[in-house]
Amino acid sequence: MRYAVDLHSHSGYAGGVGNISLASLARTMVVKGINAFGVGDCLQPAWRESLERQLVEREQGLYALDGAEAPLAAARFVLQTEVIITSPVSSGGRKGTHVGLLFPDFATVDRAIALLDRWGVHLNMGRPFIKCVDTAEVAERCFALVDSGPGVLLFPAHVLTPQGIYGSDHPVDHLAEVFGDFAPRIRVVETGLSADPELLAILPELDTRTLISNSDCHSEALNRVGREFTVLELKQLSYPGLVEALEAGQVAYTAEFNPAEGRYFLTGHRSGLERHGASYCYFSPDRSPAQGICPICGKPLTVGVLERALTLAKRQADPAPARVLGEVTARQAYRRLVPLVEVLAAGQGVKSVVGKKTARLFQTIIARTGTEAGLWELEAGEIARELAGVVEESVLKAILAVRNGDFSFQPGYDGSYGELRLGEAIDWQGQERIFRA
Ligand SMILES: [Zn+2]
Ligand SMILES: [Zn+2]
The missing domain is CATH 3.20.20.140 (Metal-dependent hydrolases)
Known part of the structure; x- marks a missing residue:
């Protein structure tokens, strides 16, 4: 069962x-x-x-x-x-x-x-x-x-x-x-x-x-x-x-x-920290500053999950070479999902996930698919047939993008969540941003 x-x-x-x-x-x-x-x-x-x-x-x-x-x-x-x-x-x-x-x-x-x-x-x-x-x-x-x-x-x-x-x-x-x-x-x-x-x-x-x-x-x-x-x-x-x-x-x-x-994916410092004000910075492992020191406040950066995982892979493999991310397959099956209310908000172009219209859309969809988990169990074609004409086209497009895995995130860092980007593929590597307010 x-x-x-x-x-x-x-x-x-x-x-x-x-x-x-x-x-x-x-x-x-x-x-x-x-x-x-x-x-x-x-x-x-x-x-x-x-x-x-x-x-x-x-x-x-x-x-x-x-x-x-x-x-x-x-x-x-x-x-x-x-x-x-x-x-x-x-x-x-x-x-x-x-x-x-x-x-x-x-x-x-x-x-x-x-x-x-x-x-x-x-x-x-x-x-x-x-x-x-x-x-x-x-x-x-x-x-x-x-x-x-x-x-x-x-x-x-x-x-x-x-x-x-x-x-x-x-x-x-x-x-x-x-x-x-x-x-x-x-x-x-x-x-x-x-x-x-x-x-x-x-x-x-x-x-x-x-x-x-x-x-x-x-x-x-x-x-x-x-x-x-x-x-x-x-x-x-x-x-x-x-x-x-x-x-x-x-x-x-x-x-x-x-x-x-997730809130700790890249290495960085969020805004609001001491000596930061509105300034912030984040880096993927290939761009991380030497010694992990923040270019804004001079204190050690909060090391992100990605950088930490790559270091650990080396230490745990030692003396053998470390496994390479993307070249080893996951041992267990998994699905990448986005909470449906977040998808619905993105499809309407609104930030809040607790709006009345989003709640109504959520109920309409669940009435047809039973549960949110049940929606994602459907094939994209079935979802399109089930929801065409029931929800507006931009919302259906957002749902299908998530079902097809056609989405990514501007990565999170140092306690701030990543931001959903539908229909975009944002690389985990090559990320570097130093914003000085
Ligand atoms: Zn905990
Ligand atoms: Zn800092």
């Missing part, structure tokens, strides 16, 4: 957003075609209480909204959180590594909470910090967490962003440099918005691991929930079935952002 999952999100307790309601999440999941969704922050005491009050277990370890009627009753929730493990690394200083955790039930969540309590971890901030003195302690704590109940799954999150295991912030070259003896137990790794299976194929250490993709969203909005997701081939509809499929790599495909859309 094909089952679409999005297993990394955050609640209102992670900061930056108001309270997120499970009912509106379920409404968004149903139209997006997401079957199961990670609730986020399940170790935060108040959110955990509210989850237990609102959810009821349907299949083993898969939860639904209590009292929900069709179609919301079909939405399933998985108990999930993200934690930040901090530990000293050989490149100097303390690295904070973002890690996702999935739990089979509330009793296991409570045992994990008790462990964190014993370690002196503050649980109120949604995404708790687990401070460790060395890799031995990281390994010990990871083992303790996965042993807190049957089928607890721990996965390094958005591995190439600055806050991920391989990221440019206090860089390390191998999983074991942070996770120690726990590294061989890591079976699943999250691509994050700034990377996809093609980019990650140059890293030998990931050859034997399952790649998953999740939205990491902090909102129930249509362009956030399921903006990336994983389609699994499930043998059994249950939490153990889901974890089995993840660990065994039974992935039909992942739905991915074009990595250039």
Whole structure:
């Protein structure tokens, strides 16, 4: 059975957003075609209480909204959180590594909470910090967490962003440099918005691991929930079935952002930083300044995912030559998608994705295709037949451009998202911009 999952999100307790309601999440999941969704922050005491009050277990370890009627009753929730493990690394200083955790039930969540309590971890901030003195302690704590109940799954999150295991912030070259003896137990790794299976194929250490993709969203909005997701081939509809499929790599495909859309793709400094004002700069790896120093403010640039991946490919291959991007094929199937509301906005030539007309168009299309994921399953010809005369021509053209892969992004850098360009092919190489306001 094909089952679409999005297993990394955050609640209102992670900061930056108001309270997120499970009912509106379920409404968004149903139209997006997401079957199961990670609730986020399940170790935060108040959110955990509210989850237990609102959810009821349907299949083993898969939860639904209590009292929900069709179609919301079909939405399933998985108990999930993200934690930040901090530990000293050989490149100097303390690295904070973002890690996702999935739990089979509330009793296991409570045992994990008790462990964190014993370690002196503050649980109120949604995404708790687990401070460790060395890799031995990281390994010990990871083992303790996965042993807190049957089928607890721990996965390094958005591995190439600055806050991920391989990221440019206090860089390390191998999983074991942070996770120690726990590294061989890591079976699943999250691509994050700034990377996809093609980019990650140059890293030998990931050859034997399952790649998953999740939205990491902090909102129930249509362009956030399921903006990336994983389609699994499930043998059994249950939490153990889901974890089995993840660990065994039974992935039909992942739905991915074009990595250039992610906020950390190129190396650069965004506007608004100290000594920047409106000035900014970005570079692809072939144009990156010597020593990585910003020509505007003189401080080290934020190293982008692309540059970092190329460096890692060399280090992980050493002494063999590094794999070359574009010459190795991705091990797992994947699709590059753009959230439909963003496509609709682009087709109308408007910036906002929350306009009334965009919402109306979205509903019209979903009424015909069932779900957003279902729309992208159709062949281009079928989409054209289904939507001709139903949506205006510029909107249909935008949808078909995305379905045919005829789009690219002006790449993101240093925390700013990439910008969608339909019908254009923007190269990842040769990018250099130094804008002085
Ligand atoms: Zn994170
Ligand atoms: Zn700068």
